[in-house]
Amino acid sequence: MKLNNPGLLCQQALVNGQWCNAQDGKTEAVTNPATGEVIAHVPQLSTTETERAITASQQAQAEWKALTAKQRAGYMQAWATAILEAQEDLAQLMTAEQGKPLAESRGEVAYAASFITWFAEEAKRVDGSVLQAPQATQRLVVIKQPVGVCAAITPWNFPAAMITRKAAPALAAGCSMIVKPAEQTPLTALALGKLAQDAGIPDGVLQIVTGDAAQVGKVLCDSPVVRKLSFTGSTEVGRILMAQCAPTIKKLSLELGGNAPIIVFDDADIDNAVAGIMASKFRNSGQTCVCANRVYVQDGVYDQVMDKLVQQVEKLTVGEGTKPGTTQGPLIDSQAIDKVQQHIADAVSKGAQVVTGGKPHVLGGTFFEPTVVRDVNKTMRFATEETFGPVAPVFRFTTEAEVVQMANDTIFGLAAYFFTRDASRQWRVSEALEYGMVGVNTGLISNEVAPFGGVKQSGLGREGSRYGIEEYLELKYLCIDVSC
């Protein structure tokens, strides 16, 4: 890993502006999923050290919220600028610890910075309201105030963007934030913390704590000082965190698992639909919560779509993310490979057929062949479980009503996609799909201006957009008697 600024390779936690090791010296290795090589070690902070970060966060937040929105926005803009200036180094760190192709890492760094720029402006648009008082002697006002000390627990699949999508609205609103990054990808998080520090964001406003997930998470959940938790990751862990936050009634934002259907109707632009499937399914080697997890193709175009899809999948290039031309990096770990293989084996045992790919890549390790499976049906695990890998399971359907029912037959409700040139159908199906986000004639929907989030067991709340900052604000109602 060659960095222009070697100082961005941080192997200590950031607590109250200090870079620190664990008092007991415990560390955890960070490995490159493409090579298995240990590339760094980060501290395993203890319960006491995590509690110290919470205290520092509380002290820092009192001063941070006292700044004007414009002042906070200035610090945030400096942070975003520093991130973009360090784009190549951050991309190198991200590819080294997460595996995604450098082009995707560079794109994610820009995506991450876009949340900071967006919320630096949104900070200045936090307003309240004046109500029509029923009593002539009263004036009723609603103001918005920062929630306070916030915590974020973030996933490995987007090591930068999932941090700034939480930290940016929090800081913009006047909150402080403690981030516990995924153990697989702490280096990007720590580098973001360094850049925030270099940008002048005061000590304690943004802290990056590394350590045992369950232990650090429990401290953050148990503390009554932490008033909000924002989590992106599996629905299973989301349930644990939700339960752990119940005793202190924390505000919660949960971006959890998905099971996205992508539907191709007979009247679709087939080349555009196939391009949409490719963009959604194989982004980050299928390791995003909004990846197409189930491909539904109407009878009349099934064979045509299958042929075109296989052609495109077979053009994908598997390899290390730093290698020019790579479009598919490794999966994050061996458990991910196991899950993909189990899903394929289950489908084949029930009558599905692997058309291309279907097994670990010749490169070995956690590389997997981009795969298309046909004749998939609802009895198979593809239908109900998030595969989180480079596998496109293709279902067939006959009627619109049938495919909407199948698409909605899941506990998840994050993203859905469909392709049709029928305007009435675009409205009808968009409204019928039980998802937080729907892509129509596109497989890529994520950006900083739109509300990202799901319904059902895909989570709570929205991130990004003008709605995202509300998650970090409390409404306060003032009833003022003006008769005296």
Ligand SMILES: NC(=O)C1=CN([C@@H]2O[C@H](COP(=O)(O)OP(=O)(O)OC[C@H]3O[C@@H](n4cnc5c(N)ncnc54)[C@H](O)[C@@H]3O)[C@@H](O)[C@H]2O)C=CC1
């Ligand atoms: N919605 C999304 O964007 C993501 C969804 N996932 C889903 O989760 C599955 C498992 O992936 P993982 O990386 O294992 O996700 P995970 O949900 O286990 O981990 C996500 C974050 O939660 C932390 N964590 C794990 N257990 C915890 C606990 N008991 N208390 C506090 N924090 C805890 C991890 O350290 C990490 O920072 C994936 O196969 C995928 O289905 C994973 C990553 C992102």
Ligand SMILES: O=C(O)[C@H](O)CS(=O)(=O)O
């Ligand atoms: O966690 C994820 O998968 C991301 O939220 C997906 S996206 O926002 O980068 O599309």
